[in-house]
Amino acid sequence: MHVTLRSFRVAILLCGMLVRMSAVMTAMRRGVWLLSLVAPRAAGRVAFELFRHPLRRVAVRPHEVDTHRAATVEAVHVGGKAIVIYAWGDGVRPVLFLHGWESRGSRVAPLVQPLLDAGFSPISFDAPGHGDAASRGNSIPFYGAVAAYVDERWGPLAGIVGHSFGVPAGFYAVKSGVRAGCLVGVAGPCRFDYAADEFARRMRLLPSVRADVRRRVEKALLPLTDVWSALSADDRPELVSVPILLLHDDADPTVALAQARRTQAAYGEQAELVVTSGLGHSRILADPEVVRRIVAFVAASEP
Secondary structure, rough: OOOOHHHHHHHHHHHHHOOOHHHHHHHHHHHHHHHHHHHHHHHHHHHHHHOOOOOOOOOHHHHHHHHHHHOOEEEEEEEEEEEEEEEOEEEEEEEEOOOOOOHHHHHHHHHHHHHOOOOOOOOOOOEOOOOOOOOOOHHHHHHHHHHHHHHHHHHEEEEEEEEEOOOHHHHHHHHHOOOOOOOEOOOOOOOOHHHHHHHHHHHOOOHHHHHHHHHHHHHHHOOOOOOOHHHOOOOOHOOOOOEEEEEOOOOOOOOOOHHHHHHHHHHHHEEEEEOOOOOOOOOOOHHHHHHHHHHHHHHOOOO
């Protein structure tokens, strides 16, 4: 039985016309579950595609519009994929922002003016399948390739700030040789397999489909071996020599606080963990005190 992702998406879109947006995930779960009963391999393929491609493109938020419009915008290709880069300032003392999954580069907006005031040049981008980037096919290694591109063009970086999915990507970039004065991780997972397990849990995948998704991820990320460790923040901590600041909310509904604690434990005194309360997974990035801490940390970490 041949089932394409396109036909599955068409079915989901039709479901979305009949149900509220909050129920679309339920429709997708049921669709994959029903498919797994009659065509387990097709269900694995669909689930894998849902795992590696964002299902939606989010818009620029109202409070981000002015900052977003003030950026110098450039469409470039990295690794054969089209992305959009946003830059503010004169390029001196660049700070790279790595956005999360189903997010976009404009989420750096709360940090832009404070970083400019401190003499830094913020840089962000829309990853494939996100924001205004036309291409698809995203991964932590691709984020690393973008960081390497920015480092080569504007670097060395004064710092890398990652949010959510961008956090393990920031660690991977530094371990891969990207020059940065510090690492800041906001509301990010430590383990790559945590992201896969959370996806499987939310989709309520059957064990056989879950195993199939993991095999497909491992194959897609070749020639990396043991991708579940290689793409995790706590892997090979000796390769990260820069100061680390972690910020995480105690009631984050998307990424458990235990993930940040695991990252901090892997780096010991090299990593500072700040736990907030009541800011959730997204609002934490716009909190004035969080912004102040990030800018001060980047400034204090400069060589």
